[in-house]
Amino acid sequence: MLDFPIYLDNNATTPVDPRVLEAMIPYFTKFFGNAASRNHAFGWKGEEAVDYAREQVAALIGADPKEIIFTSGATESNNLAIKGVFEMYAQKGNHIITVETEHKAVLDTCKHLEKLGAEVTYLKTDIQGLITPEQVEAAIRPTTVLISIMYANNEIGVIQPVKEIAALAKKHGVLFHTDATQAVGKIPVDVIADGIDLLSLTAHKMYGPKGVGALYVRRKNPRVKVTSQMDGGGHERGMRSGTLNVTGIVGLGKACEICKTDMEADTARISKMRDRLEKELLTMEEAYVNGSVEHRLPHITNISFKYVEGEGLMMGIKNLAVSSGSACTSASLEPSYVLKALGLDDELAHSSLRFGLSRFTTEEEIDYAIEHVRDAVLKLREMSPLWEMFKEGIDLKSIVWAEH
Amino acid sequence: MAYSEKVIDHYQNPRNIGTLDKSKKNVGTGLVGAPECGDVMRLQIEVDEETGIIKDAKFKTFGCGSAIASSSLATEWLKGKSVNEALTIDNMDIVEELALPPVKIHCSVLAEDAIKTAINDYRVKNGLEPIEDTKKHY
Numbered sequence: 319m320l321d322f323p324i325y326l327d328n329n330a331t332t333p334v335d336p337r338v339l340e341a342m343i344p345y346f347t348k349f350f351g352n353a354a355s356r357n358h359a360f361g362w363k364g365e366e367a368v369d370y371a372r373e374q375v376a377a378l379i380g381a382d383p384k385e386i387i388f389t390s391g392a393t394e395s396n397n398l399a400i401k402g403v404f405e406m407y408a409q410k411g412n413h414i415i416t417v418e419t420e421h422k423a424v425l426d427t428c429k430h431l432e433k434l435g436a437e438v439t440y441l442k443t444d445i446q447g448l449i450t451p452e453q454v455e456a457a458i459r460p461t462t463v464l465i466s467i468m469y470a471n472n473e474i475g476v477i478q479p480v481k482e483i484a485a486l487a488k489k490h491g492v493l494f495h496t497d498a499t500q501a502v503g504k505i506p507v508d509v510i511a512d513g514i515d516l517l518s519l520t521a522h523k524m525y526g527p528k529g530v531g532a533l534y535v536r537r538k539n540p541r542v543k544v545t546s547q548m549d550g551g552g553h554e555r556g557m558r559s560g561t562l563n564v565t566g567i568v569g570l571g572k573a574c575e576i577c578k579t580d581m582e583a584d585t586a587r588i589s590k591m592r593d594r595l596e597k598e599l600l601t602m603e604e605a606y607v608n609g610s611v612e613h614r615l616p617h618i619t620n621i622s623f624k625y626v627e628g629e630g631l632m633m634g635i636k637n638l639a640v641s642s643g644s645a646c647t648s649a650s651l652e653p654s655y656v657l658k659a660l661g662l663d664d665e666l667a668h669s670s671l672r673f674g675l676s677r678f679t680t681e682e683e684i685d686y687a688i689e690h691v692r693d694a695v696l697k698l699r700e701m702s703p704l705w706e707m708f709k710e711g712i713d714l715k716s717i718v719w720a721e722h
Numbered sequence: 723m724a725y726s727e728k729v730i731d732h733y734q735n736p737r738n739i740g741t742l743d744k745s746k747k748n749v750g751t752g753l754v755g756a757p758e759c760g761d762v763m764r765l766q767i768e769v770d771e772e773t774g775i776i777k778d779a780k781f782k783t784f785g786c787g788s789a790i791a792s793s794s795l796a797t798e799w800l801k802g803k804s805v806n807e808a809l810t811i812d813n814m815d816i817v818e819e820l821a822l823p824p825v826k827i828h829c830s831v832l833a834e835d836a837i838k839t840a841i842n843d844y845r846v847k848n849g850l851e852p853i854e855d856t857k858k859h860y
């Protein structure tokens with residue numbers, strides 16, 4: 319039996335795994351102590367839970383527990399990493415290297431710093447969404463303090479050559495931060511093997527609760543420091559003040575533990591379903607995958623159905639929760655900046671759907687998605703003047719469109 | 723964002739999808755919008771040459787549900803009107819009828835433009851001056 323609507327938007331957020339919820343529950347009402355209360359059992363219990371979660375998070379990414387700073391999520395982690403390094407290493411320079419397809423939490427943080435005197439290089443990706451280590455190296459200046467490049471992209475799932483880039487950063491004595499929000503828990507990420515100095519992650523993309531995440535800050539070779547962006551009681555070794563969200567942190571820890579033990583089995587199952595979904599949808603004419611299929615997360619596919627507009631398409635598959643790079647939902651009328659950055663025509667960006675699978679996705683749900691997406695695309699193409707022109711062999715580029 | 727029932731109805735049961743023979747003298751075609759903006763509407767009218775009444779109207783639209791509904795509604799309203807009456811269709815009538823939210827008003831604007839463009843195409847084909855659009859939306 320299918321439960322509607324079917325959730326296939328797991329790159330936006332995931333449901334909380336029941337095992338995670340179970341671990342969290344006692345910390346709402348029974349073990350509610352402030353982890354910073356040193357003088358009674360309630361506090362100790364909270365601190366113990368936080369310490370344990372710190373180990374669980376560290377274990378998933380190959381870090382030392384002391385290198386984990388709890389935050390409210392990846393947005394905060396990105397802010398802390400980038401602003402914190404910019405401030406802490408101001409003596410050394412003011413130049414930051416990042417990529418056009420980063421999440422807004424990185425891009426807008428960089429824009430903010432530009433107003434404060436930072437110089438930022440925004441690297442362009444190729445049509446696959448990838449950047450090369452050579453591009454990064456060419457952008458390094460004597461004043462470069464930070465390279466911030468996402469592990470995997472949230473719209474197309476493309477995985478950047480993080481290890482190679484980190485090695486170059488090290489060679490030039492530049493710190494390397496990665497927004498690994500989409501990658502952690504889905505593919506093996508190891509801060510030592512990959513050579514990462516700072517790493518952002520969040521619980522709600524890996525079956526944990528919303529509003530909790532972490533920043534990994536390397537303590538050895540080199541010892542990295544960030545200036546706190548939230549001042550107060552000096553929690554998290556002074557780098558992030560604020561009473562710890564013990565319940566959320568317990569959830570994050572448990573989510574990391576499960577991802578570590580289940581990753582291989584989950585990936586095998588999920589990627590098989592993803593591949594089937596993709597293959598079936600690509601049997602339609604004029605359907606294209608956006609971004610590299612070779613260097614990609616196992617649970618996502620982003621497909622453009624040419625001559626059909628994404629929001630209109632989503633309306634035709636209302637039992638499926640997916641997202642679109644179409645801009646019709648936004649007031650700006652601008653389609654996805656990520657797809658545009660790949661150099662796709664705006665038209666293809668408007669025609670895109672993102673499918674994100676999870677460990678709870680079933681084969682039946684994929685069957686349903688294949689059938690209904692296909693029907694909706696065919697129906698809308700019958701209504702599409704562009705499809706008709708395409709079928710008549712008219713080159714849409716030859717038409718002078720009235721700009722609106 | 724939730725769609726109004728009328729938008730959903732037009733989306734699910736679009737009226738008058740199709741193509742008229744644009745080479746015919748009594749057919750006017752309006753193609754407006756642009757693929758890179760995410761909406762393109764093509765609206766066509768067929769005029770009864772004796773009476774000046776629009777006897778058929780067809781559309782095809784690439785766009786969101788509101789764009790599809792706006793053009794579907796426009797074809798419904800066009801049928802049976804004289805060409806001059808058709809010129810009085812205002813985008814705000816469409817907004818009201820379909821209960822479009824503010825971010826979707828541009829869909830109704832596009833539909834009005836499609837109507838005017840189709841009528842002008844018909845007028846020019848029949849040796850008449852195109853009507854100046856006195857209402858600039860952009």
Ligand SMILES: Cc1ncc(COP(=O)(O)O)c(C=O)c1O
Pocket residue numbers: 329330390391392393394421423468470471472497499500520521529531
């Ligand atoms: C790549 C990436 N970075 C950062 C974020 C922001 O994470 P959070 O919602 O935990 O602040 C997201 C999620 O929206 C993301 O996909």
